[in-house]
Amino acid sequence: MLRNYLKIAFRNLFNNKAYSLINLFGLTTGLICFWLIGLYIFDELTFDSFHKDAGRIYRIIEHKTSATGKESKIAGVAWNISDRIKKEFPAVDNACRLTVFGRSPIINDENRNTFYEDYYAADAAFLNVLDFPMVQGDRTTALKAPYTVVVSDEMALKLFGSKNIVGKVIRTNREGTPYTITGVMHIPKNSHLDFNLLFSEATSITSSNDFRNFTTSDWSSNTFATYIKIKAGQSAPGIASGINKLVATNRFANADKSSFTLQPLKDIHFYSSGIDRTPGPGSNIMYMYVFALVGIFVLLIACINYVNLTTALFSTRSKEIAVRKVSGADQKNLVSQFITEALLLTLIAQVLALICVKLLLPAFNAFTEKQLSLGTSTNIRIWLGILLITLLVGLLAGIYPAFYQARLKPFLLLKNKIQVAKGHLSFRRVLVIVQFSLSIIMIIVTLVVYLQLKYIGKKDLGFKKDQLVVVDINSRAVRNGAERIKTEYARLAGVKSVCVTSRVPGEWKTLPKVKLQKSGSQAPENETMYYIAADDQFLRTYNVGLQHGRNFMQAEGDSTALLVNEAAAHMLGIKEPGEQPVDVSGIQFSGEFTAFVRPMQLRIVGIVKDFNFQSLREPLAPMVIGYKNNPIHAIDYFTAKVAAGNMRKTIKQMETVLHQVDPDHLFEYNFLDKQWELFYREDQKRQVIFLSVTCMTILIACLGLFGLVTFAARQRTKEIGIRKVLGASVSHVVMLLSKDFLKLVLIASLVAFPVAGWAMYKWLQDFAYRIHLSIWLFVGAGLLAALIALCTISFQAIKAALSNPVKALRSE
Template sequence: MLRNYFITAYRYLTRQKGYTLLNITGLTFGMACFLLIALYVVDELSFDAFHQDSDQIYRLLETKTSGEGKTTKTATVAYNVSAQGEKSFPQIVASTRSFGMGRANISNPANNNVFYDDFWMGDQNFLKVFSYPLLEGDAATVLQEPYSVVITPEIALKLFGDKPAMGELIQTDRFPTPFKVTGIFKEIPSNSHLSIRLLFSEATMHSNAEYAQFIAKDWTGNGFITYIKTTNEASIETLTANLNKLAKANRKEETGQRLISLQPLKDIHFHSAEIENNLGRTGDIFYVYVFSIIAFFVLTIACINYMNLSTARSAKRAKEVGVRKVIGANRSTLMGQFLTESLLIAGISLVFATLVVHFALPAFNEFTEKKLSLDTTTDIRIWLGIFGVTLLVGILSGSYPAFFLSRYRPYEVLKGVISGERGNLSLRRMLVICQFTLSITMIIATLLVYTQLQYVRNKNLGFDKEQLVIVDINSGKVRKGAETIKSEYAKLSQVKSVTVSSRVPGEWKNLMQVKVKSESNPSADGTDSYILGVDEDFTNTFAIHLLQGRNFNPGAPADSMAVLINETAAKALGIQQASEQLIDIPAVSNGGVASPLEKPMKARVIGIVKDFHFQSLHQTIAPMILAHYSNPLQYIDYFTVRLSAENAAQAISQLESILHQIDPAHLFEYHFLDEQVDLFYREDIKRESIFIASSFATIFIACLGLFGLAAFTAQQRTKEIGIRKVLGASVGNIVTLLSKDFLTLVLISFIVSIPLAWMAMHQWLQNFAYRIEISWWIFALAGILAISVALLTVSFQAIKAALANPVKSLRNE
């Protein structure tokens, strides 16, 4: 029976080539889009799940509540919270700590291959807690010895080429002694929140007396990213309470409150956006939901196409059903036949969709910065899910046609009387409305995403980001020779201005935060403020407007304790006029925890600058202190050079040459600030592209169905059109006649989609502190686009029918 179903289905589909092609194209397109988005979503949801016992691994967080009630959460804790906790509580199987020492000069002592990379140290338990597989080395011992390092294959190739890396030495500028390669990671999965490429042994530090003394007493700091692995039966609530008791018993009395909490490893990716000192990029569960909905939108539209086209052709198959029933076929047999047809089409579509995904994945991976695959190496659960979805698509898309067609009564269809056509027509109209509602909602969402990101790209940031080259200061020699380098830079003909600073607006690294007090600001803890160390040319180079007061005087030692503040800081501190009033900076804020300075910094406010965006537009402008670069809290990290538009490449070469005169071994690192600022919105741009592609997919698939329905309608009304033309109807009259019903359905869809799109996009815009208003013209434009595309789709068939010779359609009458 099953074999007969497939043979019959194959014969029918090959006879109806146009109908089959439309269905397979729509389902292929829908399934390919669904598979790509599904692979992306599955990868996001499986972050850090590849570790053995991942459900038993937790990251330690610390929540600090100030005396004024302000709460901050950090992903770093004191050393002894876990070190002593592991000894005290049997629920902890193992703990591991890592900490960063900034970017370091990495080199192979045997050659001149030098580059910069993040310098991370981890203890010997790192690979006991985490199950990162090794290509070479023993996980139990690779980080046990001082001056040992585990690297990725990428780093091994970069440093040693094709030569075996095990046992080779790596030199850094953090320690005079080179590190020995004791292990090589397998390629670290892209869905890991840790993306360490070199991991140096923390045992190296144990020979340092100051470090040993520090960790022995460290109960209050926030220097270590810490993870614990618990027993399977451990009570997390009890363990959390015990860790807090242990920490509190060993800390001195403090103002405010500090609490330890345990964050499940699998929660880190999606639930760390507001956590300070978080390692790695974070995800957004909101977009996982959004993209999941989009994937089902596209697939649903493709299934609706099949239903519509199948039921539209019901009259063509009515006599087939009648004859089959007369010779003994029952309803279940007919339903099996029609479901087999839909499953066959779904299966063929899956094959084509898989091929499309295979060829699209390299570009998709590059775009999303992932390593997705759909081949023999793909998790069997994903393949089972794909086949399950295909089966579901085949059943859903074929279910209504099967139920509808199989219910015909033989005596009715053989007489030419088909019941239920009105109900069928109503359902088909509803399905078209559903299709275009989803499609227009996607178009509106895409237009709003595009408009918001254009707003972000073009918004006045309060400084001029164009033609600014940022040159990194990565060595002591360059830092000591900064005045000389700056002076030589300023002499270049293509250089308009140059400045040095500790950080820059649009900063991608952590900005230092401080507590600030003034006479007008009696807060017990002080105002939280960011701080930059800058020189007298900073405001000019960045085109930041000085509202009142004065700038730093060049070469004036007296200004080393002077500061400029932004408007937000002036308001928070109660300063209306810059008049050399004193402010106190008693503490540096590290991860929300205020560390008192041995000697509070007393500064004079000499000027107020207009607010400028030193972070992304996702955040509101915060108080900012522009201190003189010789302040006691910071040292300079960057040259910023404003270039003229012509001969930029030649100017950059000259900048490199000047820097190498001071330090020939120093790697010249630079980037354009506007490109760096754009990276703030890298994830938003990806999402914009996915929205655009999904919108195209939904409208394309919907129009495929509309094209098929229009063709079938024109075919059904061939004789009517012939009679109308004979009676004097024009081509325009015929086109209007055939188009108006479909356009009415699209117009209804547009009306239904407006509130749906508004609610969804209003929620999305809340992610931006600075955002556009949702304007009526976006909805109008989406409606015009949808109606225009639908009109073009229907008009092709309508015009073709209107231009046909009526003699051909009427000769059989």
């Protein structure tokens, strides 16, 4: 029977080539979109799952509440917590520490390759708890000895051009002793930790008395990211309770309340919003739900096409169904036949889709910055999903047409007395409404994302970021020679102005905060404000307006001068700057504030116009600008406003100037406007994804609509001929065939508007600065969908209207 079903299925595919191609194209396109999105979601959902026993690994989070009720969460704890956990908690299998000490030049004496990289240090247990794949070396001993380092396979190739480098040495500017490479590891893209070098923590203990003394008594810092692996069957909340008791027993009492929880390793990627010291940008689980819905939408639209076209074409198979029933076929046989046809078409579409996905993956990986694959190494769950989706799509597309056609009575089929029942017609119309509702939702989503990103790109930030080149200061020699370098930069023909700062607007490193209040204030707690240091050319270079008071002066005595933005002035209750004294009692780079031994007394000399120095997802915050020679934070950047002419030549000249001061300094620079674009890189990716899927959704829906209109025109050939003979115009016939479908698009718009409006309202809440959802945006999306539908309908409608009525009547 199966052979017979397949034979008839192939015959029907070839007998209705146009409709078969429409269905095949729709299902293939839907499956391509579904699998590209599905592979992306699977990769995201399996973040950090490559670690053995990932389900038993946790990160320790400290929750702090200040005396005034301010809450914070920090993914870093004190040294002694991890050290004592292994000794005193039988439920803990192992524990490890990881910390980062800023950036260092990495030097390979064999070929003088130099790179600046973050200096991560980990204890000997790190590679046993978090078992990154080792390309070379022994994970149990790689980080035991001082002056040893494990490098990523990518860094191995950058430094030596080979992964076979165990035993070779590299140097940094931190210690004079070279580091021996004891291992090469692979860092998968779906890891929340992303580093190129992992230095032995024993190095810091051996080489630094200060570090050794600090760790001995450390029960209160947030310096060390700490991971623990618990034994099978043990309770994570129970261990967290034990950690709280351990710290309470050993830590000195302070004003802040503190508690500890354990965060599952697999939750870090999606659930670390608001947790300080979490590496990487992380993600939002809501986007996974959205992408999943988008993938299901486009596949559902393709299935609806199949249902609509198959049920519309049932009359062409009425005699076949009748003869089969008269010959003894029961409803079960006919249902099996029609479902086999749907499964066959779905299987062909699935094979074509997987071939296309395989070809598209390199470009898709480059776009999404992933390492997705489809082959023998692909997770078995993906292949099981492919098999399951093939069956589900085949059944979803085929089950209604199968049961509908199988229940028709043979006598009526032979007499051609079958009428399209109202219920059936209504069902098909509902499916068209669903198709275009989903299409209009996707159009609105794409438009809103595009308009929001366009708004962000053009919004006045309070400063000018174009034509600004930011050069890193990475050595003491360059920092000491900053005035000389700045003077030489200013003399270059391509440089309009230049300044030095500790941080820049749009900072890609940590933007510090200070605790500040008016001197003599009785406030229970100091105000928290962002802090940068700058010179007297900062306002001119960045085009920041001075509202009141004065700018910095090139004088040593101005090292205690401060500029504040309008938000900070309002918070402090200052309307006119008059050298008001303020006290700065501490600074925070990440984690907890570091209190000064005694508050630093500074003075406010000017108020500058508010400017955005963070992503526009964040509201404008109070900012303090200290003078470059301040005791709080040293300068870290040159910023040069360059002319738009020969920029490459100007940058080369800037590099030459810097190397005159420090020949070994690696010249690192960034264009500030490009760095700002990185804030919205993920949103731009989503915009492209939504745009691509929207185009595919509309294309599939229009192909289905085209098929339905073609069938409707064929069914009404005699009616059209009579109307034309009686004097009906071409426009009248076109309207006759179009109006019913356009009504469905109108209904689809009314369904789509509230759904899309609610979804986009929720998305825009992520931005402190956002567009308003105008009614005209929705009306425009509906009109666009109607126009696309009308163009699709009109092609076939005009063809039918221009046909010879005599020929139509004669053929009838």
